[in-house]
Amino acid sequence: MRLPVLQGLLPVERSRVRPDVLAGLTLAALGVPEVLGYAKIAGMPLVTGLYTLLLPMAVFAVLGSSRHLVVAADSATAAILAAALAGLAAAGSPAYVKLAGLAALLTAGMLLAARLARLAFLANFLSRTVLVGFLTGVGIQVAAGQLPDMLGVSAAGQSTVPRLVRTLRALPQAHWADVAIAAAVIVIVLGLRRIARQLPGPLIAVVAAIAVSKAADLAAHGVTVIGAVPRGLPNLTLPAFGWHNSAVLTGAAASMFVVILAQSAATSRAYAAKYEEEVSEATDLVGLGGANAAAAFTGTFVVNGSPTKAQIVDSAGGRSQLAPLTAAAVVLVVLVLLTGPLAALPVAALAAVVFLIAVELIDVAGMRRILATRRHEYVVALLTTVAVVGLGVEYGIVVAVLASIVDHLRHSYNPLNSVLVKSPEGHWHAVPVGPGARTVPGLVVYRFGTSLYYANAARLAKDIAMLVGHGAPLRWLVLDFAAIDDVDYTASTVLSKAAEHLHQRQIRLVISSILAPVQHQLDRYGISADASYDTPGEALEAFENSQARLVGRAAAADVVDGAGGEAHPVRNEEGDELGDLLRAADSLHRDQAGHVREHVRGGAVVHRRGDDGRGDGVDQHAGGGQFLARRLGQADDCGLGRRIDGQVRVAVLPGHTGQVHHPAPAPVAHAGHEDPHRVHCA
Numbered sequence: 001m002r003l004p005v006l007q008g009l010l011p012v013e014r015s016r017v018r019p020d021v022l023a024g025l026t027l028a029a030l031g032v033p034e035v036l037g038y039a040k041i042a043g044m045p046l047v048t049g050l051y052t053l054l055l056p057m058a059v060f061a062v063l064g065s066s067r068h069l070v071v072a073a074d075s076a077t078a079a080i081l082a083a084a085l086a087g088l089a090a091a092g093s094p095a096y097v098k099l100a101g102l103a104a105l106l107t108a109g110m111l112l113a114a115r116l117a118r119l120a121f122l123a124n125f126l127s128r129t130v131l132v133g134f135l136t137g138v139g140i141q142v143a144a145g146q147l148p149d150m151l152g153v154s155a156a157g158q159s160t161v162p163r164l165v166r167t168l169r170a171l172p173q174a175h176w177a178d179v180a181i182a183a184a185v186i187v188i189v190l191g192l193r194r195i196a197r198q199l200p201g202p203l204i205a206v207v208a209a210i211a212v213s214k215a216a217d218l219a220a221h222g223v224t225v226i227g228a229v230p231r232g233l234p235n236l237t238l239p240a241f242g243w244h245n246s247a248v249l250t251g252a253a254a255s256m257f258v259v260i261l262a263q264s265a266a267t268s269r270a271y272a273a274k275y276e277e278e279v280s281e282a283t284d285l286v287g288l289g290g291a292n293a294a295a296a297f298t299g300t301f302v303v304n305g306s307p308t309k310a311q312i313v314d315s316a317g318g319r320s321q322l323a324p325l326t327a328a329a330v331v332l333v334v335l336v337l338l339t340g341p342l343a344a345l346p347v348a349a350l351a352a353v354v355f356l357i358a359v360e361l362i363d364v365a366g367m368r369r370i371l372a373t374r375r376h377e378y379v380v381a382l383l384t385t386v387a388v389v390g391l392g393v394e395y396g397i398v399v400a401v402l403a404s405i406v407d408h409l410r411h412s413y414n415p416l417n418s419v420l421v422k423s424p425e426g427h428w429h430a431v432p433v434g435p436g437a438r439t440v441p442g443l444v445v446y447r448f449g450t451s452l453y454y455a456n457a458a459r460l461a462k463d464i465a466m467l468v469g470h471g472a473p474l475r476w477l478v479l480d481f482a483a484i485d486d487v488d489y490t491a492s493t494v495l496s497k498a499a500e501h502l503h504q505r506q507i508r509l510v511i512s513s514i515l516a517p518v519q520h521q522l523d524r525y526g527i528s529a530d531a532s533y534d535t536p537g538e539a540l541e542a543f544e545n546s547q548a549r550l551v552g553r554a555a556a557a558d559v560v561d562g563a564g565g566e567a568h569p570v571r572n573e574e575g576d577e578l579g580d581l582l583r584a585a586d587s588l589h590r591d592q593a594g595h596v597r598e599h600v601r602g603g604a605v606v607h608r609r610g611d612d613g614r615g616d617g618v619d620q621h622a623g624g625g626q627f628l629a630r631r632l633g634q635a636d637d638c639g640l641g642r643r644i645d646g647q648v649r650v651a652v653l654p655g656h657t658g659q660v661h662h663p664a665p666a667p668v669a670h671a672g673h674e675d676p677h678r679v680h681c682a
Helices: 014-042 046-051 055-063 075-085 094-116 120-125 128-151 160-169 176-195 201-216 243-274 281-297 307-315 322-337 340-344 347-361 364-373 375-391 393-413 457-469 489-504 516-525 536-550 572-581 587-603 624-631 640-647
Strands: 418-422 428-432 443-447 476-480 508-512 531-533 557-560 651-654
Touching: 014 046, 014 075, 014 201, 014 307, 014 322, 014 347, 046 322, 055 281, 055 322, 075 094, 075 128, 075 243, 075 347, 075 393, 094 120, 094 243, 094 281, 120 243, 120 281, 128 160, 128 176, 128 243, 128 347, 128 364, 128 375, 128 393, 160 375, 176 201, 176 347, 201 340, 201 347, 243 281, 243 307, 243 393, 364 375, 375 393, 443 457, 443 536, 457 476, 457 489, 476 536, 489 508, 489 516, 508 536, 531 536
Parallel strands: 443 476, 476 508, 508 531
Antiparallel strands: 418 428, 418 443, 557 651
């Protein structure tokens, strides 16, 4: 049995080694300045950004299943972390780093718990609409947060809007050397991007900024630089364990857990679909949990599946986790040999790189597409963006999750119910439910558009009342269960009352397209339909056959029970019970059963005194069912008559059309429906 490791790497194809290695070199070149920026967003020491490209990325490569997902520092989770740790410790301090480690460990625990509880499906609850709005809000917040460093001014405050206002007020005090550096970095990155997106523009801009800073000694001219960066591998670091710290950071960890779950699952699914590969979200949860646990104990911060890094690798030709492992090896060399030059990197240059990253998160095109196609979903996305910018990332993710749930409930609360009708060509198509809508005269096929539960059950009752209370007389209402995969208790009570309402109006409730688990639910609730068919087409055919037999025919039999009383018309349920007993597996005898059912309901009379000693028929006693079987052309040895005697307290009089006391001679029993082979058994 193969262990669930290295699924994103094995099998290694020799022809793919070189492209994957080159893709890893490209990832390192583009990823190094990017993760330095993410460390700045998180308030962590810059070197910890490089740490996310070491052990956390390697752990996911070993434990995850996706061949394309790249796990490292991410802007969204970095912003959530910074918001959570603000005020708990000084940014970049050892205490701050330990708290960040605890947040990563809590997040890892949630990811692994989700794997054990099989909660990978929770990734689906953060809709694409909400994710676009959330990341747009994060982009606006992060971009606004970089403006003070790009301008060389100070702007106190944690909230985005007040800090932006203070930045604008400080414009007259802007340090023009910092402005020039930031502008130059932006021009270099955007210019190289226009030439070829594969060029490592951020890396080239950072190297150029370091070179200029050293050559011109910018630090001596008032330009702030990042200072010394520790050399070597990360040390083993214990998080800030403690009940109080854990309680304070649990909310932030839950927010990061939701973002990681949604963003990583969406990215891995997209690439698996692109290359027709299998991906296990459960295995990826183990990989993500292990990566964050590694981050917690190596002095860095929460990591996430990065869509941008996955795109970098894919564009460079990488097709397996060999590319991230190659990038980790390159970063290892950088940490051991090349951290010294980073000390001269101007803060304005790094802020400009982060600013560009943040601007890419602002998905204006995506927001426009949502507005053009789904205006109500655009409102949800915009609400999420405003919440992130106005309330902060941590509260914004709560609003995002609630908005996703509300959007889901809105769909299920107000489903697209329909009446099914047939086109002249014989194809089914749906029309809106309206007063008196009919599939054919006397029958309506009503399809409920989603699962039945407490919030939308009233819609079912309302629609049925509207269909029944208007239009031509209705004999059958076919409730199509094609879209219903669950019926909760509240909905079952509403459905039961609807069935009673239909029977009071002498309307049959018929079910079609019901799934076996849903039928079991109805059985447990004690809800039974008058008939059930596999498809609406079968229901329509049965209805049309029953109507054809009723045209121009007199009653061939009367039904008698022994309860005592006067003669009265047969009730629906009496005729249905008798006919349902005769239902057969083959089409001939299904028709025969339907004939009896409709015949009994259509023209028979019940004489509640039975035979009454007049010799005018078959009394309620053993043999009444046998008589019915003979009238249907059935052999008595099939047991049909005995079955009827045992289950239905009725007997049949020959040849009556409503006058019980003076019977006419018995006609031939249902010509055309006899069983010539005498082999059918009910």
